[in-house]
Amino acid sequence: MRITKHPILVFPEKKKVEFIFEGKKVSGYEGDTIASALHALGIMTLSYSIKAKRPRGFYCAIGNCSACQMVVNGVPNVKTCITPLEPEMVVFRQEDKGVLI
Amino acid sequence: MRTVELVIVGGGPAGLCAAKLALEAGLEVVIIDRADKLGGQLIKQTHKFFGSKAQYAKMRGIDIAKLLINEIENHQNLEIFTSTTVVGLYPDLVLTIYDQKKYQKIKAKRVIIATGASEKVLAFENSDLPGIYGAGAVQTLMNLYGVLPGKEVLMVGSGNIGLIVTYQLLQAGVKVKAILEAGSTIGGYKVHAAKIRRLGIPIITNTTVSKALGTSKIEAVEIVKLDENWNKISGSEEIIKTDALCLSVGLSPLHQLLSMVGAQVKYISELGGFVARVNDNFESTVKGVYVAGDAVGIEEASAAMMEGYLSGLHVADSLNKPHPEQENLLKYYQDELELLRKGPFGLKTKIGIEKLKVGESNA
Numbered sequence: 001m002r003i004t005k006h007p008i009l010v011f012p013e014k015k016k017v018e019f020i021f022e023g024k025k026v027s028g029y030e031g032d033t034i035a036s037a038l039h040a041l042g043i044m045t046l047s048y049s050i051k052a053k054r055p056r057g058f059y060c061a062i063g064n065c066s067a068c069q070m071v072v073n074g075v076p077n078v079k080t081c082i083t084p085l086e087p088e089m090v091v092f093r094q095e096d097k098g099v100l101i
Numbered sequence: 102m103r104t105v106e107l108v109i110v111g112g113g114p115a116g117l118c119a120a121k122l123a124l125e126a127g128l129e130v131v132i133i134d135r136a137d138k139l140g141g142q143l144i145k146q147t148h149k150f151f152g153s154k155a156q157y158a159k160m161r162g163i164d165i166a167k168l169l170i171n172e173i174e175n176h177q178n179l180e181i182f183t184s185t186t187v188v189g190l191y192p193d194l195v196l197t198i199y200d201q202k203k204y205q206k207i208k209a210k211r212v213i214i215a216t217g218a219s220e221k222v223l224a225f226e227n228s229d230l231p232g233i234y235g236a237g238a239v240q241t242l243m244n245l246y247g248v249l250p251g252k253e254v255l256m257v258g259s260g261n262i263g264l265i266v267t268y269q270l271l272q273a274g275v276k277v278k279a280i281l282e283a284g285s286t287i288g289g290y291k292v293h294a295a296k297i298r299r300l301g302i303p304i305i306t307n308t309t310v311s312k313a314l315g316t317s318k319i320e321a322v323e324i325v326k327l328d329e330n331w332n333k334i335s336g337s338e339e340i341i342k343t344d345a346l347c348l349s350v351g352l353s354p355l356h357q358l359l360s361m362v363g364a365q366v367k368y369i370s371e372l373g374g375f376v377a378r379v380n381d382n383f384e385s386t387v388k389g390v391y392v393a394g395d396a397v398g399i400e401e402a403s404a405a406m407m408e409g410y411l412s413g414l415h416v417a418d419s420l421n422k423p424h425p426e427q428e429n430l431l432k433y434y435q436d437e438l439e440l441l442r443k444g445p446f447g448l449k450t451k452i453g454i455e456k457l458k459v460g461e462s463n464a
Contacts, residue, residue: 062238
């Protein structure tokens with residue numbers, strides 16, 4: 001759900017950005033973060049808690065809380081709420097601590 | 102490793118104002134910010150500010166951010182690192198920074214920590230369900246990215262942020278079902294509360310959330326009445342359906358880098374949590390490390406700007422490069438800061454600052 005009319009802000013139409021989420025081709029817009037693009041698509045679960053595997057969405061949206069960490073282009077623990085969306089990104093929900101090396 | 106005169110961690114209101122006066126004083130300045138643009142939380146604040154001319158009263162936060170950034174961004178002595186996180190700060194004033202690709206080290210002669218704050222959470226059953234957001238997160242999602250948190254929202258907390266974000270939700274076309282307030286009175290300014298009430302949004306006092314309901318996302322919330330000691334009154338529970346729950350229950354200073362560098366920090370509830378002890382010049386107990394803005398106690402962005410200017414001046418002076426208008430500006434911004442703290446809301450800050458000073462000699 002995107003804002004179309006606003007009394008103060010203007011949201012001009014922007015270029016579509018296609019990316020892959022959980023193996024499926026989806027799209028957001030230029031200027032989106034990964035999390036805002038997913039949210040606009042109605043995708044709210046970004047990760048699962050490490051032990052109980054409970055669904056997690058973002059909480060703070062400014063890179064503090066770590067609830068939005070996902071696997072992006074093979075790299076885990078990417079804070080998707082502050083990471084700009086780029087074309088062809090491959091994004092997966094993170095289900096574990098993430099392994100770097 | 103390169104050495105710069107001043108590294109400012111955080112490019113929000115405090116950091117930008119500190120940079121402005123430090124640059125004017127002739128310092129070379131580096132600003133590091135985790136976000137992909139400067140401005141901190143100002144860039145989502147569509148409301149007009151209160152205060153006086155010094156705090157850009159009547160301007161919207163989004164416009165204040167543009168103004169503060171414009172004033173400095175092309176300065177020849179300034180370097181800006183965005184999308185970059187400071188992951189280490191050491192007592193010899195070496196900072197380790199990470200830009201998602203590589204780690205680098207920078208040595209500073211002075212550091213100003215202007216990291217701001219993080220949103221507090223509330224403990225209740227299922228409080229981790231997707232669709233439960235901090236109020237600031239909702240503001241970011243809507244005002245920065247133009248994405249709605251849901252069709253209907255329930256707000257928790259009637260402080261100024263809760264009231265302002267409620268109004269902004271309404272502006273974006275979201276239905277706000279109610280604002281819950283655990284206390285017996287509305288927390289924020291009357292002028293904000295009146296605006297909300299005129300639009301027919303109930304502000305329900307002595308009430309909080311007892312649990313969230315839903316499986317993969319929030320679907321409804323159970324609310325409960327509280328007695329005067331904030332104990333739940335059993336039998337008063339009620340279920341409210343909602344797409345999203347917005348928590349506006351306060352902020353905590355981001356003190357982590359200060360704790361890491363070994364600065365003395367103390368828990369002061371009036372200031373929002375752990376804050377570093379600073380002297381009158383905003384310098385922490387670690388020489389050369391200064392703190393300004395919400396990182397040294399939760400107030401409004403107006404106060405953060407004043408503290409930013411003051412810390413910038415003090416840093417310049419400590420490097421024997423006082424600002425051409427050093428004394429006048431110090432007095433001006435100090436007076437403005439005092440004025441901001443004169444109201445009933447400022448009292449809390451003043452008590453906090455006094456508490457922070459207690460036991461200082463045991464350093």
